[in-house]
Each structure stands twice: as C-alpha cells, then as structure tokens.
Amino acid sequence: MNTNPFLASESEQTYLNKAVLKNTSYAQQHQANSSGESANKDSYLRSCALRLAEQGDYTEAIALLSQLINRHPHNAVDYNNRGLIYFQSGERQKAFWDYNKALQLNPKLASAYNNRANYYAACGELTSAIADYDRAIDLHPSHVRAQINRGITLRDLGQYEEAIEAFEIALLFGQLEDHILAERGRTYHLWGDWNYAIADYRRTLNQLPLLSTRKDERSSRLRLKVENWLGELLCS
Numbered sequence: 001m002n003t004n005p006f007l008a009s010e011s012e013q014t015y016l017n018k019a020v021l022k023n024t025s026y027a028q029q030h031q032a033n034s035s036g037e038s039a040n041k042d043s044y045l046r047s048c049a050l051r052l053a054e055q056g057d058y059t060e061a062i063a064l065l066s067q068l069i070n071r072h073p074h075n076a077v078d079y080n081n082r083g084l085i086y087f088q089s090g091e092r093q094k095a096f097w098d099y100n101k102a103l104q105l106n107p108k109l110a111s112a113y114n115n116r117a118n119y120y121a122a123c124g125e126l127t128s129a130i131a132d133y134d135r136a137i138d139l140h141p142s143h144v145r146a147q148i149n150r151g152i153t154l155r156d157l158g159q160y161e162e163a164i165e166a167f168e169i170a171l172l173f174g175q176l177e178d179h180i181l182a183e184r185g186r187t188y189h190l191w192g193d194w195n196y197a198i199a200d201y202r203r204t205l206n207q208l209p210l211l212s213t214r215k216d217e218r219s220s221r222l223r224l225k226v227e228n229w230l231g232e233l234l235c236s
Contacts, residue, residue, distance in 0.1 A: 042068060049081065058089035076106035084115050087122075095119055110140035114149060121153050129153050144175045152183055160191040178207045178219070182226050189233055201230040 045064050052061035065082040072078065083098030099116040102109055117132035133150035136143050151166035167184040171177060185200030208223045209216050 042071070046078070046081075049085075053081075053085045053088065058085050061085050062089075074105055076102040076109050076112065079105065080109060080112040080115060083112075087115070087119060092119060092122065108139055110136040110143050110146070113139070114143065114146040117146070117149060117153075121149070121156070126153050126157050130157075142173050144170050144173050144180075147173075148176065148180060148183060151187070155183075155187045155190065160187055163187045164191075178204050178222060181207070182222060182229075185226070186229055189229060194233055194236075197233060198230065201226050201233075205230075 045068055049061045049064040049068070052058075052064070062082055062085050065078050065085065068075065068078045069082065079098045079102035083095040083102065086092070086098060087095035096116070096119050099112050099119065102112040103116070106112075113132045113136035117129040117136065120126070120129035120132060130150065130153055133146050133153065136146040137150065140146070147166055147170035151163045151170065154160075154163035154166060164184060164187055167180050167187065170180045181200045181204045185197045185204065188194070188200060189197035204226050205223065208219050208226075
C-alpha cells in the first residue's frame with residue numbers, strides 16, 4: 001500500500017493561492033480587499049492546522065481548516081490539506097470529496113492528484129492511482145513523492161522493471177534519497193535480485209541517523225522497516 005502522502009508546503013500554498021485568486025471573481029475581490037492582518041491570520045491558522053495534524057490532533061486540525069474554508073471557499077489547497085487529514089484519520093470518503101473539490105477549484109494542483117492517488121491505492125484501485133500519479137508528475141515533474149508513490153504502486157501491480165525506473169527518476173532530484181533507496185531495495189527484493197536489494201538496504205541504513213528522537217521519528221520508522229526487510233531477506 002502507498003505510504004507517502006504529504007501536506008502542501010507553505011511555499012506551495014503561497015504560489016497556489018495566487019493561481020486560485022486569478023481564476024475566480026470572488027478571489028479577485030478578496031485579493032484586492034484583504035488586509036495584511038487577515039492574511040497573517042490565515043497563514044497562522046494554516047500553520048497551526050498542519051502542526052496539529054503532525055501531532056496527531058486531527059479533530060482540531062480539521063476544525064481549523066474548515067474555518068479557513070468557510071472564510072475562503074475558493075482556496076483549493078485548504079481542501080486538499082483537509083482531505084489529507086481526513087485520510088490520515090481514517091475518514092476516506094470525506095478525504096475523497098475534499099480532493100475532488102480541490103481539483104474542481106484548481107485542476108493544476110499536483111499535490112491533490114498525488115493525495116487522491118493515495119486514496120485510490122489504499123482502496124485497491126491501483127490503475128486509477130497510477131493515472132493520478134501520472135497527472136501529478138505531468139504537472140510537476142520534480143514531484144518526488146508522487147514519483148515514489150508511483151513506483152510503490154507499480155511494484156504492487158507486479159511491474160517491477162517500471163517501478164525501478166520510477167525510483168531511479170526520483171533519485172535524480174536529490175530529495176528523500178533514503179526513502180527512494182529503501183523502496184527500490186524492496187522492489188529488487190520482491191523481484192528476486194537480492195544482491196541489489198541488500199546494497200540498497202545497506203545504503204539506506206548508512207544514511208539514516210542511529211539515535212531515535214522526536215525530530216527524526218520518520219527516519220526511525222524507516223530504519224525499522226528496512227531492518228525488517230533486510231532481516232527477512234537474509235533469513236530466506
């Protein structure tokens with residue numbers, strides 16, 4: 001199953017909000033009339049919502065994003081982020097509705113395609129997932145998470161060679177290298193090329209921090225997953 005959904009970053013929010021403002025008369029009026037104080041409040045609420053979601057307080061995070069949506073009903077990114085939090089909290093149908101609304105408002109929102117693809121993958125609709133990952137990558141070729149997710153889904157479809165190719169493309173962008181190596185190693189593992197799998201697993205482990213702290217919790221989870229995969233392979 002796909003494991004790499006993500007929240008839109010603050011920089012992406014700024015860029016995409018400008019695109020939304022250009023596409024609706026309501027938003028144009030809002031852009032003309034909104035004060036700096038209001039914009040700062042919105043930015044603060046978004047930051048709080050994303051932080052609460054990272055801490056697992058999904059109910060409060062959703063409440064803050066719903067408040068923002070009520071204030072700015074044409075902001076696609078807020079729908080996308082709320083959808084992701086719904087998804088993380090297990091409310092998949094609400095997540096799906098929010099992703100679709102985000103894409104209705106902004107058909108060029110790459111992160112919403114990636115997140116909707118994660119929904120499809122979780123539901124076992126892998127062909128639909130691939131179509132959405134492809135759309136995200138077409139819109140944003142350096143969208144590394146979509147590249148990783150696409151590789152994982154291709155692997156789930158048994159298309160190992162295509163999955164490896166997706167991971168190698170993702171490596172070109174110099175981001176999330178440890179995650180990419182781990183997933184590529186898992187693909188080689190399942191494909192039966194154990195030497196390459198071991199090499200990727202060990203490269204991943206060498207790049208990850210040894211100490212477990214709150215700050216590197218995701219790295220700790222990745223380390224545990226890779227250690228389990230490597231142990232599974234060596235004990236085969």
